[in-house]
Amino acid sequence: MSAVSADAISAGTAPETGPADDAGAGGGTSLVEQAPRLKVRSIFRRFWPETRPFRGRMVLSLLLSAIGPALATVSVWLFKILVDDVLTPHDYRLFPAVAAAYLGITLLEGLLNFTDQYMSVWVGERFVLNLRVRLFAHIQRLSLGYFERNQLGDILSRLTGDVGAIESLVLTGVNVALSYTFQIAFFTAAMFYLNWQLALAAFVAAPGFLLLARGFSRRIKDASRERRRRSGSITAVAEESLGNVALVQAYDREEHEVDRFQEENLGSFRAQMTATRLEALFSPFSSLLETIGVLLVVGIAVWELANNRITLGGLLVFVAYLTQLYGPISGFGNLWNSLYSASASAERIIEVLDEEPGVVEPEDPRPLTRASGEVRFEDVEFSYPGTDKAVLRGISYKVPPGAKVAIVGASGAGKTTLTKLMLRFYDPANGRITLDGRDLRDLSLSDLRRNVTAVLQETLVFDGTVADNIRYGKADATDQEITAAAVAADAHGFISALPDGYDTRIGQRGRMLSGGQRQRLAIARAMIRNSPVLLLDEPTTGLDAESTQRVLEPMRRLMSGRTTIVISHNLLTVTDADQILFLDGGVITGMGTHQQLLGRHPGYTRLYQLHHPDQPGRPEAPIAAGASPGRAPVGPPANAPTTSFPVARPRWAAADSTSATTRFARILPGRPVKALGRDYPPPAAPSRTSGTPAGRDATATTGRLPVVPSAGWSNGARPTTGRHRAAAENTPPRPAPAPRVRADHRPQSTFDPLPTPQPRTLPPQPAVLRSQTEYRQPPAPAQRDRSDASYPGRPVTPPSPRHRHEPGPTNGQHRGHTGETPVPRHGEVAHTGLRR
Ligand SMILES: Nc1ncnc2c1ncn2[C@@H]1O[C@H](COP(=O)(O)OP(=O)(O)OP(=O)(O)O)[C@@H](O)[C@H]1O
Known part of the structure; x- marks a missing residue:
């Protein structure tokens, strides 16, 4: 007391004193x-x-x-x-x-x-x-x-x-x-x-x-x-x-x-x-x-x-x-x-x-104007101040410039904490995070945060006009840029319908708008900021299915050409990522594409099944106890329970005409979007009968996910990964699908909702999966030409052998991809790419 x-008591002034x-x-x-x-x-x-x-x-x-x-x-x-x-x-x-x-x-x-x-x-x-x-x-x-x-x-x-x-x-x-x-x-x-x-x-x-x-x-x-x-x-x-x-x-x-x-x-x-x-x-x-x-x-x-x-x-x-x-x-x-x-x-x-900021500005910061977007986690460990529980342990991973990496895992696994470290809301206790090879702690906070834009779980807006809220991403944005950002974020329509258009006050916490509209406003704000690295933390949380669909396409436009780290429980938004990291108890326990993880990584498979109860896990390569990673082991009995690993199911390729991605493709209407005086491509129109996006045959979608993503990634910027190349080499050319990217699309000097694509290098596909690939539809030459032509002088850089194996830090603590399957066996120490 x-x-x-x-x-008070001694002075007799606390007569009503009680527990409270x-x-x-x-x-x-x-x-x-x-x-x-x-x-x-x-x-x-x-x-x-x-x-x-x-x-x-x-x-x-x-x-x-x-x-x-x-x-x-x-x-x-x-x-x-x-x-x-x-x-x-x-x-x-x-x-x-x-x-x-x-x-x-x-x-x-x-x-x-x-x-x-x-x-x-x-x-x-x-x-x-x-x-x-x-x-x-x-x-x-x-x-x-x-x-x-x-x-x-x-x-x-x-x-x-x-x-x-x-x-x-x-x-x-x-x-x-x-x-x-x-x-x-x-x-x-x-x-x-x-x-x-x-x-x-x-x-x-x-x-x-x-x-x-x-x-x-x-x-x-x-x-x-x-x-x-x-x-x-x-x-x-x-x-x-x-x-x-x-x-x-x-x-x-x-x-x-x-x-x-x-x-x-x-x-x-x-x-x-x-x-x-x-x-x-x-x-x-x-x-x-x-x-x-x-x-x-x-x-x-x-x-x-x-x-x-x-x-x-x-x-x-x-x-x-x-x-x-x-x-x-x-x-x-x-x-x-x-x-x-x-x-x-x-x-x-x-x-x-007297309260000192937990993160300290460097006295002599290393300048960074515009990063290419390579993000690297090197053996990162972190506990929240005042706690002794390690929330993240031994996180090592490299995100190549322009790549889209999803971080998934159960609630409390530490996903959001990773984004907090990326924005330097906290500093790692051990290890480091680099942007373009520079330790985040060596950058000024303003340089860092100009290069890294976050779209957070909770859509944060101010009680100002719509224009004010978009301009928050770029203080000197012109009205034209604001409109262009709103168009690209698929927000122009609803904004125009507001009583005062862009000058409408949206009320405290944006109460005049729906959740989906707020999210699209947040996307417009992130668009106008135009930073090379994007963090999306549960971007569709709290949105119903329709709003989610409405948000996904502008979100793809936003991600296009930027290094993107998406955090999500909702696998619908991450299945098309270049790499998915599965976080469990603060440790990366699995890494790969959706196809590689599904059916092989128990946690991922379980999560997928929770979100898609009608879709059992991928059967091709469940990892049976004792099976070595990288091999396709013998699957478990077909009647194995779907909620526990290993999981058996009919072959994915044959049965999955309603995979998450395909359904995803189906629900996205093929709407062209006009912004900054040019059209942005609609996503591929899904076939009503097979659920296959137009321009692809059914085989092309079975078990593989590049079809819809390529709409979102657009611009021809989607990398020619080993997976794609393998398919291209083994498959005769087919007629070109309808082009989805305008050949004349190029970034504008002031604001570019589809920013300059960066040459991307992605970790190579594990050999075992490359050989299993069912992707038989290489990008048709015509399409590739058009895509490349859309960025004259900025061709997509195919991964060179040097890029395929990106060694980790030279301290011997890490090692690069080995070409083996990245998915560890259940309970096994995580294979984290750069991490031992
Ligand atoms: N400010 C904080 N102080 C102490 N512990 C925290 C704090 N924020 C989060 N944690 C703890 O850190 C762990 C990881 O939290 P985090 O928010 O990163 O999880 P997450 O994977 O993003 O979860 P979700 O998907 O539910 O958002 C949790 O155990 C959580 O309780």
């Missing part, structure tokens, strides 16, 4: 923890440099605060003249002069007060503005981990509520303290001038004020700390609850949420009452001290008056000075209390400012 609760109160007092279950304690002096020292821009105005303000007490002293002295020289002798000749002096002083005081008030508020507000912006900028630079560990509402509360308190500590506090000091100095001087014995007596009570203030201030600070902490909790509960209002209402949990909110408010109320009680108690105690001091002085003064050592006017003025003096002396006590109270807020700000 925190000190405040103890105080215990938690609120800083116990283990608190929503928001109290910030570490700091001395007022060190807080002051910390923020004093922030006043540098305002020092000139502060000095002026201090001068004004010195003139004020001087005028007050003169004003009181005029009262003595009035009594002793006008009233007592009944001589009214001086009265007009005294009255004029009073008027002049009042006018001058008014002018000074106005100037002082205006200037001090200006300085204070500017100070708060600067500090708040600095704090916000600091928070913006903090790593994702900070936001994952802390309540957003509490961060908001610090940013809005606590910042202001520092102004009262550093500026107002100093101003008031100096003003009090001037008042005390002037009044004391006048009192000593009038009668030094009385003046000495007057100061007997002064130490009492300071002791009293000291006793109270510590307790008030404790209460204030609790109050500020509760304020953070209140905002946190409100933010969380209102942010999830749909969930709250759907589950009928409104009352529960109100209870939570009330609980935090009650805690704040108790802390407030504790502070108020202490502050309210301070006032009568300080009045008591003041009265004792005044009575003591008056007693002595009457004695002095009786002995004619002071005039009546002198006595009255002395008492007037005395009461004026006790004001600033007890004011010091109050000021002390409020400084302690403000320091509770300052501690919360300092706690944030």
Whole structure:
């Protein structure tokens, strides 16, 4: 239990204390923890440099605060003249002069007060503005981990509520303290001038004020700390609850949420009452001290008056000075209390400012303008801060420029964590990730993030116009570029139908749009960013089948020519990847194309079956216990359960006319897309009878997946992998299918939704699969010609023998592909390409 609760209890201020109160007092279950304690002096020292821009105005303000007490002293002295020289002798000749002096002083005081008030508020507000912006900028630079560990509402509360308190500590506090000091100095001087014995007596009570203030201030600070902490909790509960209002209402949990909110408010109320009680108690105690001091002085003064050592006017003025003096002396006590109270807020700000970003910008970053897009994971290991569980272990893999790699695996396998490392939201604990051979830690964060674009699981949009949201990907994008991006993202249609088209505000979190529309908006934003590396994290999560279909084609356009890492449970979106990595418990346990993994990798097969209950696993090469990877072992009994590995089923090639990809092809309407003044190809029209995309024969699709992907990859940029080549070599040419890519398609200088394709090198096909390939439809020469012609001077680079085997790092820790099947046996140590 925190000190405040103890105080509250001792002061009898916590009558409703219960379990919730215990938690609120800083116990283990608190929503928001109290910030570490700091001395007022060190807080002051910390923020004093922030006043540098305002020092000139502060000095002026201090001068004004010195003139004020001087005028007050003169004003009181005029009262003595009035009594002793006008009233007592009944001589009214001086009265007009005294009255004029009073008027002049009042006018001058008014002018000074106005100037002082205006200037001090200006300085204070500017100070708060600067500090708040600095704090916000600091928070913006903090790593994702900070936001994952802390309540957003509490961060908001610090940013809005606590910042202001520092102004009262550093500026107002100093101003008031100096003003009090001037008042005390002037009044004391006048009192000593009038009668030094009385003046000495007057100061007997002064130490009492300071002791009293000291006793109270510590307790008030404790209460204030609790109050500020509760304020953070209140905002946190409100933010969380209102942010999830749909969930709250759907589950009928409104009352529960109100209870939570009330609980935090009650805690704040108790802390407030504790502070108020202490502050309210301070006032009568300080009045008591003041009265004792005044009575003591008056007693002595009457004695002095009786002995004619002071005039009546002198006595009255002395008492007037005395009461004026006790004001600033007890004011010091109050000021002390409020400084302690403000320091509770300052501690919360300092706690944030002291938070270092988890990922550090390199001091001398290696420049990277536009990467070719080669991404390499080298023995990457990672655990989240504050945990000891390794979320990723020994991840080694190379993604060649322009390749599309899918990462699949069960929930919690570490897929999203990989993307977080790619964006440097975190750094690996061991190993490294490189982009174009440069360690991500050597790149500036802006270079890295300009080259790597993420389309995240949750489609994040701002409450702005549609155009604003697309322009978020490229701040200086023209309207034409925005429209082109929207067209390429298949979003132009729905945007045009909105009341104000591109100028329509989409509401907080894009509530005016459907999930699919938001996702297409996110694709347009990623398109306009036009970076060479793309991360898609569960791009179709939360979308229904129709929306998924609608999103997939623009997604393909987005991926075209970029190095893409797709994360998905939904194998529909990954089956056409060049390589699929299967992640299990943070380790790559399988690697290959869909065809290679299906039926061979137990986890992948199981996942596939979960998503396609009508499709048993591929039977060709199930790995039986003891079978060596790379061979096609004898399959298990045909009646083996489909949910466990090994799986047996009729031959894929013959039966799979409704494979995921084929169905995928079928559901994608062959719509040409026009953007930036040119047509983008529709996907191949699926045959209604066989489910085979137009231009391919049925055999071409059985068991092989290049048909539809080639539409998505378009531009002829799809690499001539070993698999394709093998098929091409063994198969006589067939008539060319309808071309899907306009020959004149080429990137534009400003924005190119279909960016410059990069020569791609892909890991070679394992020999065993190459020999099994059923892909008999090589790209017809005419089509290839057209495709290549679409990028004059940028031919697709066939993988050279050098590319086929990309050695890993030279430290001997890794090795490249061996040409063996990459799928390990169940339970076997993962074969991870570059990893031993
Ligand atoms: N911020 C975090 N702090 C601590 N642990 C975390 C954090 N984020 C994720 N984890 C843990 O890391 C592991 C991997 O999480 P990750 O989100 O990468 O999984 P995933 O494969 O993407 O799962 P899903 O498919 O369900 O999104 C999980 O065990 C998760 O509990």
